[in-house]
Amino acid sequence: MQTVEKLTDTLKNNRLKITPQRLMIFKVLENNTSHPSAEEIYKKVKKVYPSVSFTTIYKTLETLRDLGEIKELTIDKDRKHYDPDISVHHHFICSDCREIYDIHEAFTANIKLDDSLRKDFSVSGFQISFFGVCSKCSNSDRF
Amino acid sequence: MQTVEKLTDTLKNNRLKITPQRLMIFKVLENNTSHPSAEEIYKKVKKVYPSVSFTTIYKTLETLRDLGEIKELTIDKDRKHYDPDISVHHHFICSDCREIYDIHEAFTANIKLDDSLRKDFSVSGFQISFFGVCSKCSNSDRF
């Protein structure tokens, strides 16, 4: 996602309106690496704008996704998560605490799209989901 | 997933009961590479057992997953899909028709778990989701 400042320009260029609620959602997402769910964003925005609705959260997230500013993550079986980091990277989800961690690793360069794959599919991207238990949870398991 | 025959033994060994509904669900899943959703399984079972319920479908899928016989796929943002092929492989989901295809490719061998990754996480598995449009859909787009 761009900076909030640049993002407001992008909205203007698309004849979209800049509202306090939206600005707050942008601020919550800016530099956010916690992969929040809609509810987590809602709760944070609600602290500043108590009357904000889920409708606004979902609509704004949809708008940001359509602008290509954020990515909707389908990795948690229970709910969607949102990622303002649209660069190529992958995720680890802890089966215990459900937290999602970023994985920026060099090995991803080793994934070459095979010709047979190219023939059958027009691949626009891929995403690796790692499963397991994070060190925080595996440590606490010992006690 | 094992063959239906072997699966019945596994159930017996776990003191689980073999019912006509379950057998039908097993048959629907056996050698099924279409990654069906619960509803798709429900519809097929319903043709033979019209009074079958979603409860039975979901409960049986849960049992099979807990036995390690099938995998629950979190790749489609709208619903879960079920895969009786528990061998290591990956998937391509068409953003147009939502169909999920298997990807069995040699390049997956190139993914080595980095030491830094091993240090922070106890990785039990990973799964690559490819996104894009399948050839069926990209062909039909032309008309």
Added chain:
DNA sequence: ATTTGTGCAAAACCTTTGCATTGAC
């Protein structure tokens, strides 16, 4: 003034659960 965004309430979905009944063993 126009047009988009907001928020409420309700709906739409998918999935799970409580419970009485049925059926497998």
Added chain:
DNA sequence: GTCAATGCAAAGGTTTTGCACAAAT
């Protein structure tokens, strides 16, 4: 006879939608 499975209805949780009103441009 015992215990697990089934099926119904209801509930739960997430996400979407219709619509009137508010706010941004």
